[in-house]
Amino acid sequence: MDELLFDQLKLLSWDCIILEGASEQEEELMKNVLSTLHSIGLKNKIDAKVLFIAGDVEKIDQFVVKNPFVTVIRVVEELNEDYQYAISTLAHLPNVIVELVDE
Numbered sequence: 001m002d003e004l005l006f007d008q009l010k011l012l013s014w015d016c017i018i019l020e021g022a023s024e025q026e027e028e029l030m031k032n033v034l035s036t037l038h039s040i041g042l043k044n045k046i047d048a049k050v051l052f053i054a055g056d057v058e059k060i061d062q063f064v065v066k067n068p069f070v071t072v073i074r075v076v077e078e079l080n081e082d083y084q085y086a087i088s089t090l091a092h093l094p095n096v097i098v099e100l101v102d103e
Contacts, residue, residue, distance in 0.1 A: 010042065011101065012049065012050050012097075012100060012101070013045045013047065013048040013049050013050065014037070014042070014044055014045065014048045014049075014050040014051070014052065015044040015045060015046065015048035015050075015051055015052070016030050016033060016034045016044060016051070016052045016053075017051055017052070017053045017054075017055075017063075018030055018053075018054050018055060019053060019054065019055025019056060019059045019060060019063065020055055020056060020059055021055045021056025021057075021058075021059055022054040022055045022056070022075075023054075023077055025077050026054035026055075026075050026076060026077060027054060029054070029075050029087070029088070029089070029090065030052060030054045030075050032090050033052050033075065033087070033090065033093060034052075036090060036093065048070070049069075049070060049071060050070070050071045050073065050100060051067075051070055051071070051072055051073065052073045052075050052087075053072050053073070053074060053075065054074075054075040054076070060072065060074060071085065071100065072084075072085065073085040073086065073087060073096055073100075074086040074087075075087055075088075076088050079092075085099065085100065
């Protein structure tokens with residue numbers, strides 16, 4: 001991850017949540033996201049404004065409705081154009097971060 005992206009990401013508070021219904025692939029990707037962000041010195045925060053979430057689609061949708069002031073990045077097996085922010089591989093992480101910071 002390049003230094004500019006790292007500096008931009010430091011401005012965001014983030015955390016990871018795995019809800020019921022997440023597939024093994026989604027859980028593994030979530031672990032990789034957490035590990036990657038920690039490896040570059042970024043620590044997750046409980047009161048984060050950006051959440052990486054894996055789980056059943058309906059459960060994530062309910063979470064989004066109940067938490068309108070949180071930005072949700074869906075960790076999914078397959079990308080869907082209906083999702084504002086989503087990743088299905090670790091390679092998507094830099095692009096999503098750039099989108100968030102540019103918002």
